[in-house]
Structure formats: C-alpha cells, structure tokens
Amino acid sequence: MELLVVLEQLVQLIRPVGGLSSAASSTLSRLGRAGPQRMTELAQAQRISQPGMTQLVTRMEREGLVRRTTSTSDRRGVLVEATEAGLDLWARMRAERADVLQELIDRLDPRDRTTISAALPVLTQLVESAYDDQPTTSATPR
Amino acid sequence: MELLVVLEQLVQLIRPVGGLSSAASSTLSRLGRAGPQRMTELAQAQRISQPGMTQLVTRMEREGLVRRTTSTSDRRGVLVEATEAGLDLWARMRAERADVLQELIDRLDPRDRTTISAALPVLTQLVESAYDDQPTTSATPR
C-alpha cells in the first residue's frame, strides 16, 4: 500500500472523532490555544484562502462554536473567538482522539509500539521542516 | 502538535503531486493495478457512496483518464477502465511522489531515517487492522 493512502486512511480513522472537519477542528484548536484571531491569521494558519476561512467561520458560528467580535484596534477587521461550547467541544475532541489513537497503538506488539512512539516526533519534525522551507504567503500546496 | 494535524499536513505535502485528488488518485491506481472495475467495486474500495463514485468517474472521464465500457456479463452495470493517458499519469504520479517523500526523508539524520523506515510498515499494518475490524458494507467512518 502506498504511503499516501496509508496516511489518508489513518486520517480518515481519527478525524471523525468530535464530528468536525479538519479545518474546523484545527481552527477551533488554534482559537482555544491562542485566543481570538483575525480572519486572515486563521486562514494563513490553516493554509487556505481568506474567503475560505470566512465561510468556515460562518459555518462554525452557525453551530455556536465561535463568534465574530469587533476589533477595536482596526475597524476593517473582526476577531474570531471560540465560544464556551466551542471550547468544550475542543476539549472533548482532544480527549477522544487520544483514546482512539491509543486503542490503535495498543493492538500493536510492544516493539512496534516503540517504533511508532519514536516515529511520531520525527514525523512532526519532518512536517515542520517541510513547511519552514515554504514561504508562508505562497499558495497552499494543492 | 497533535498527531492528526501532523498527518494531515503530511498528506497535504505529498498529495498535490500529480495534481489529482485523493479519491481520483487511488481510483486510478486501482484501475491500473487491477484492471477494469465496476462502479460499486470502486466505490467500496474508496469507501465512498456509489453516486459519489459515479460523479468522480464522470469527472475523470471528462479529463480523459478513464472511460466507461459496457459490461457484457451484466447489462445493468458498466466497467470503468483507465485510458492510456490515465495510466501514464498514474506512473508519473507514483514516481514523483516517491521523489517528494525521499527528499523529505533525506533531510533527517540517519537515526531518524531508520526510525521512519521502520515505522511505515507498522503504520500500514495499523491501518489495515483497523479497517479489517470494520464491516466493509458499513458506513464510512465520517
């Protein structure tokens, strides 16, 4: 099986937890961790276009997960912040995902488990270095 | 960074190669490897609905990557087969992806490289066992 297929299927297994899409999920995470954000900040962090993020925030607002507030420092823009319900979902989602992943790993034999545990930080580093090489303002690899 | 985010970003790095979406890409792979397929077979393999696959095949047909042929054994259905252009793209895509991945891995130090190489088959096994536990006919985890 090709690695890309493996990775995508792994994502498919884990992502449904919490019921949010990828972009919604990590946008909510970002708001939870870093507080209110500008629309373009969120779009850049998620590597999608600004209108794409506008639409996503609108959907998340509709579900009560975030709200738009007025930015006092610059009236051209808004700030997006997570609601209480959003933060609750975020916390639940993270816990559930950890469980799902742990279950998957638990079915490996101990040596494979060690291998995976060692690989995760390396994968993280790999991704980070790959993105560090790309200008943030360039088009999303797509 | 949360594992899911890492995985998704890794997918985002690798997938653009070849310019096909995930479903198109692995559908084309399947046709290349296993020859003409029924629509429902393709849908099941991809874990999407039949109408979803109908639409995808229509789009791929429009791009000249596949064609529908009449199934002689059962006039209710069609067979989907890859065109020459489709097979060419498939071959190119696979080669390019291998290059991208190799580049990413080459920037690791040798010990991390070994770690990743050991982890890939385990990840594969992990995904396969996870899907083996789920009835094929059940809804896609979503």
Added chain:
DNA sequence: TCACGATACATAATGGGATTATGTATCTGC
C-alpha cells in the same frame, strides 16, 4: 413463464469546502 425482490447504476437535491474575482470599508504614508 411470470412476478417480485434485489441489484447496478444514474440523477436530483443538498451541503461542506475550496478557489479566484470583486466590492466595500478602513488604514497608512506621502
């Protein structure tokens, strides 16, 4: 042989999710 239920696909309607282009309001620097 015929009728009924199942199968195989296409179509319709809908919504999420992404893009580029464009519009409107605000900001900044000359």
Added chain:
DNA sequence: GCAGATACATAATCCCATTATGTATCGTGA
C-alpha cells in the same frame, strides 16, 4: 487629501461527499 494597501465579505464556480429516488436489469421461486 489622496493613492495604494489592507481586511474582510460576497459572488461565482467547481470539487466532493451524502441521501433519496428513478430506471433498467437480473435472479429466484412459485
């Protein structure tokens, strides 16, 4: 004050997925 830049929203479009439904064909049992 004005021009260019910025920040977002909106419009149009396409991909991609779903469920529901329609049409044709098949398989089986009476």
